[in-house]
Amino acid sequence: xxxxxxxxxxxxxxxxxxxxxxxxxxxxxxxxxxxxxxxxxxxxxxxxxxxxxxxxxxxxxxxxxxxxxxxxxxxxxxxxxxxxxxxxxxxxxxxxxxxxxxxxxxxxxxxxxxxxxxxxxxxxxxxxxxxxxxxxxxxxxxxxxxxxxxxxxxxxxxxxxxxxxxxxxxxxxxxxxxxxxxxxxxxxxxxxxxxxxxxxxxxxxxxxxxxxxxxxxxxxxxxxxxxxxxxxxxxxxxxxxxxxxxxxxxxxxxxxxxxxxxxxxxxxxxxxxxxxxxxxxxxxxxxxxxxxxxxxxxxxxxxxxxxxxxxxxxxxxxxxxxxxxxxxxxxxxxxxxxxxxxxxxxxxxxxxxxxxxxxxxxx
Amino acid sequence: xxxxxxxxxxxxxxxxxxxxxxxxxxxxxxxxxxxxxxxxxxxxxxxxxxxxxxxxxxxxxxxxxxxxxxxxxxxxxxxxxxxxxxxxxxxxxxxxxxxxxxxxxxxxxxxxxxxxxxxxxxxxxxxxxxxxxxxxxxxxxxxxxxxxxxxxxxxxxxxxxxxxxxxxxxxxxxxxxxxxxxxxxxxxxxxxxxxxxxxxxxxxxxxxxxxxxxxxxxxxxxxxxxxxxxxxxxxxxxxxxxxxxxxxxxxxxxxxxxxxxxxxxxxxxxxxxxxx
Numbered sequence: 001x002x003x004x005x006x007x008x009x010x011x012x013x014x015x016x017x018x019x020x021x022x023x024x025x026x027x028x029x030x031x032x033x034x035x036x037x038x039x040x041x042x043x044x045x046x047x048x049x050x051x052x053x054x055x056x057x058x059x060x061x062x063x064x065x066x067x068x069x070x071x072x073x074x075x076x077x078x079x080x081x082x083x084x085x086x087x088x089x090x091x092x093x094x095x096x097x098x099x100x101x102x103x104x105x106x107x108x109x110x111x112x113x114x115x116x117x118x119x120x121x122x123x124x125x126x127x128x129x130x131x132x133x134x135x136x137x138x139x140x141x142x143x144x145x146x147x148x149x150x151x152x153x154x155x156x157x158x159x160x161x162x163x164x165x166x167x168x169x170x171x172x173x174x175x176x177x178x179x180x181x182x183x184x185x186x187x188x189x190x191x192x193x194x195x196x197x198x199x200x201x202x203x204x205x206x207x208x209x210x211x212x213x214x215x216x217x218x219x220x221x222x223x224x225x226x227x228x229x230x231x232x233x234x235x236x237x238x239x240x241x242x243x244x245x246x247x248x249x250x251x252x253x254x255x256x257x258x259x260x261x262x263x264x265x266x267x268x269x270x271x272x273x274x275x276x277x278x279x280x281x282x283x284x285x286x287x288x289x290x291x292x293x294x295x296x297x298x299x300x301x302x303x304x305x306x307x308x309x310x311x312x313x314x315x316x317x318x319x320x321x322x323x324x325x326x327x328x329x330x331x332x333x334x335x336x337x338x339x340x341x342x343x344x345x346x347x348x349x350x351x352x353x354x355x356x357x358x359x360x361x362x363x
Numbered sequence: 364x365x366x367x368x369x370x371x372x373x374x375x376x377x378x379x380x381x382x383x384x385x386x387x388x389x390x391x392x393x394x395x396x397x398x399x400x401x402x403x404x405x406x407x408x409x410x411x412x413x414x415x416x417x418x419x420x421x422x423x424x425x426x427x428x429x430x431x432x433x434x435x436x437x438x439x440x441x442x443x444x445x446x447x448x449x450x451x452x453x454x455x456x457x458x459x460x461x462x463x464x465x466x467x468x469x470x471x472x473x474x475x476x477x478x479x480x481x482x483x484x485x486x487x488x489x490x491x492x493x494x495x496x497x498x499x500x501x502x503x504x505x506x507x508x509x510x511x512x513x514x515x516x517x518x519x520x521x522x523x524x525x526x527x528x529x530x531x532x533x534x535x536x537x538x539x540x541x542x543x544x545x546x547x548x549x550x551x552x553x554x555x556x557x558x559x560x561x562x563x564x565x566x567x568x569x570x571x572x573x574x575x576x577x578x579x580x581x582x583x584x585x586x587x588x589x590x591x592x593x594x595x596x597x598x599x600x601x602x603x604x605x606x607x608x609x610x611x612x613x614x615x616x617x618x619x620x621x622x623x624x625x626x627x628x629x630x631x632x633x634x635x636x637x638x639x
Contacts, residue, residue: 257471259467259469259471260471260473262439262441262459262465262467262471263465263467263471263473265440265441265458265459266439266441266459266460266461266463266464266465267461267484267485267488267489267538268459268460268461268488269484269488277473277484278473281473281475281476282473282474282475284475360474360475360518360519360520
């Protein structure tokens with residue numbers, strides 16, 4: 001039972017929990033306690049250290065801003081105004097708080113307020129749907145479009161939109177890069193004739209891809225009223241991120257073990273069989289390594305692309321907060337940063353697990 | 364050396380292993396292989412003539428780099444010849460094919476397939492009209508013959524190197540080739556496993572009697588397995604230097620062969636040639 005549990009946690013990438021499970025079963029107490037210290041206590045300590053440095057750093061930044069304000073008040077209005085400003089800052093009143101790098105506690109507070117905001121918007125949305133249910137039925141009968149909620153999206157909604165965009169882009173990248181990579185990898189002539197395209201387009205920046213896609217999609221969707229910002233952003237994400245998969249697929253297909261190719265030759269496998277029974281399975285590990293890179297690149301460029309394409313999501317959330325410049329904007333940006341980082345990390349973990357699953361040497 | 368000798372498992376006359384009055388299955392005529400290099404052509408093999416008859420087991424021995432593997436790859440059809448002719452049962456070969464099964468130096472199993480599926484890959488190709496049950500029976504038969512009854516559904520990564528090579532042997536025999544080509548199949552194994560696998564190979568060969576050409580570095584292996592040992596001169600322009608007939612009765616037993624008085628005569632002959 002515990003063995004199965006250990007296998008499971010290892011498989012999903014939570015291998016650091018293993019010593020706790022073993023310790024709870026009373027196995028090798030001393031060794032497992034050292035392991036817990038190494039694998040769990042030490043990382044926790046590093047998190048605490050990180051928070052401490054953060055707190056100190058933002059305090060220092062806060063003090064610089066505060067002193068500047070007090071001095072400015074002193075120079076312009078004299079001692080009385082400076083004292084007043086000092087008291088006001090110390091009291092924590094919002095109107096005289098300097099806008100600077102937020103502390104961890106401010107970020108935590110913003111995180112909760114974003115969640116609260118999400119609840120409010122959700123309730124609002126539900127009320128709207130209930131309210132318009134009857135009306136929408138009538139509109140449908142009359143052949144009119146039904147009314148949809150057009151209110152401000154919450155932070156959680158933005159995360160959902162971003163994930164949707166990234167997966168659409170990722171799927172696009174798979175559908176373009178894997179078949180193309182297989183075809184290019186199989187033929188040396190094709191490889192040398194197409195190589196320049198790969199070499200030139202691979203380092204092109206996400207921003208330029210966005211503009212290229214924008215030029216094309218704008219023309220194509222001229223007469224329709226579909227949401228082109230979503231299409232633009234997911235195609236750009238796909239085109240930016242597909243190169244790792246393309247290059248890895250080409251490499252995997254063109255470097256299949258010579259002995260295995262010889263086996264296929266001796267058995268006289270036909271071309272289709274050779275591709276599907278020998279070449280593809282043997283390049284699968286490399287393809288998946290490429291897909292893993294692709295997904296992390298997709299998530300990384302997504303923020304920049306959403307920001308520029310005006311398409312809703314975490315990227316535009318960050319940008320709007322920055323433009324907004326409200327008192328808690330900075331801490332909301334930091335919340336978004338952590339959410340982006342953690343989601344990126346989780347996506348990578350998922351891909352790593354899948355990658356382990358397709359690799360041949362499981363031990 | 365023009366002495367007439369007789370092999371044990373047949374009554375055909377051999378004259379220094381070159382002239383036969385028996386059905387030839389594999390014939391190499393003036394085989395030549397040249398690799399172009401920036402400094403001019405490098406002749407690996409030249410004037411290689413060899414005739415092998417049905418149900419014969421021939422081992423080829425020679426120093427590293429003398430072109431043994433090149434010769435075997437040309438017979439398998441995996442690399443083109445520069446000159447000369449290779450015929451199987453009188454027909455010149457056109458590229459590789461399942462009539463010439465190959466056991467490679469590394470097991471060369473598909474790492475994503477189980478032992479069974481690896482053997483099945485060839486069986487499906489060679490017996491297109493058999494149904495799945497029959498094919499499965501063939502795979503199981505050969506895997507059992509090489510001692511892998513319990514490992515039908517294991518992936519190569521779960522098998523030791525020796526066991527992987529057993530799968531390689533089963534895969535080669537299961538496609539019922541006319542000729543079996545073995546390229547130092549036990550070269551990467553430790554000596555204990557090598558001995559075991561020689562026994563496995565010779566057991567299954569005794570039943571199937573598939574003509575075999577095997578490359579080896581190991582003098583004892585060459586004597587134990589072969590009807591004839593072909594000695595190759597060192598390259599460049601390697602050719603056959605000498606041929607030794609091994610006249611032990613089959614089926615052979617390692618112990619009785621080692622104790623046989625001729626064994627050391629053969630061994631001395633080979634070592635003298637190789638050290639010359």
